[in-house]
């Protein structure tokens with residue numbers, strides 16, 4: 220299976236000596252193009268927005284004399300396809316592991332989702348509502364190591380930075396202002412300084428390795444779609 224996919228990649232690039240970087244960039248652009256409208260044959264839904272079901276984050280923070288427990292669930296990411304991709308190769312083409320340093324840039328990026336919160340204090344209350352985060356000038360930089368024989372991503376590091384970030388929360392209830400402020404701060408922290416703890420690396424790593432790279436049919440359907448135009 221791994222061999223079949225590597226063969227498909229070799230055919231894709233259509234030149235005898237494509238560097239790992241050329242192949243990697245072609246595949247990255249192919250994947251980006253696929254996210255615009257989706258590729259049903261490869262089981263790719265449209266990523267406008269992308270819906271991330273495995274991403275859950277719980278907060279527990281003090282609020283005066285009470286404690287607030289809040290969960291943010293299943294966020295939607297808007298603007299995923301509007302990415303600019305840059306990368307350098309830090310390995311030799313003859314190495315078994317292709318190593319890249321990458322920089323993904325989005326001019327604008329919106330994430331929204333729901334939350335549930337529970338305030339435990341003198342008065343006990345539950346709330347549910349929505350949140351939106353507006354990011355500007357987002358960079359994801361880091362390293363990606365791809366084992367060419369095992370056909371597996373050995374390492375994926377994502378460092379998330381952005382210039383501006385606004386958070387809006389609705390539905391936080393009667394004690395709304397304080398809870399909304401707490402959630403807005405928590406969301407900003409989770410999505411920026413705590414991007415690693417939010418599990419973006421592990422969610423993406425799982426998607427790429429377990430959903431994609433283990434399924435040659437899926438990979439070939441995607442590459443086919445990019446090769447033959449659309």
Ligand SMILES: *[C@@H]1O[C@H](CO)[C@@H](O)[C@H](O)[C@H]1NC(C)=O
Nearest residue numbers: 245246248249250252445446
């Ligand atoms: C991605 O889409 C752009 C614009 O339509 C096109 O020029 C490019 O060849 C596509 N790349 C791949 C790898 O599919």
Ligand SMILES: *[C@@H]1O[C@H](CO)[C@@H](O)[C@H](O)[C@H]1NC(C)=O
Nearest residue numbers: 260261262263434436437440
């Ligand atoms: C592999 O991908 C194809 C196309 O998306 C899908 O129909 C099939 O169920 C997948 N197989 C596994 C084992 O996930």
Ligand SMILES: *[C@@H]1O[C@H](CO)[C@@H](O)[C@H](O)[C@H]1NC(C)=O
Nearest residue numbers: 275276277278288289290291
């Ligand atoms: C978050 O909290 C909910 C409700 O208390 C719980 O069911 C879930 O397992 C928690 N998730 C994580 C990732 O801690």
Ligand SMILES: *[C@@H]1O[C@H](CO)[C@@H](O)[C@H](O)[C@H]1NC(C)=O
Nearest residue numbers: 305306307320321322323360
């Ligand atoms: C790639 O290398 C060039 C030259 O050293 C550097 O300017 C650029 O920032 C690097 N890009 C990435 C994505 O690491």
Ligand SMILES: *[C@@H]1O[C@H](CO)[C@@H](O)[C@H](O)[C@H]1NC(C)=O
Nearest residue numbers: 333347348349388389390391
């Ligand atoms: C949350 O969003 C849903 C769907 O857009 C909407 O129906 C609901 O009224 C919103 N709730 C709050 C508290 O803003």
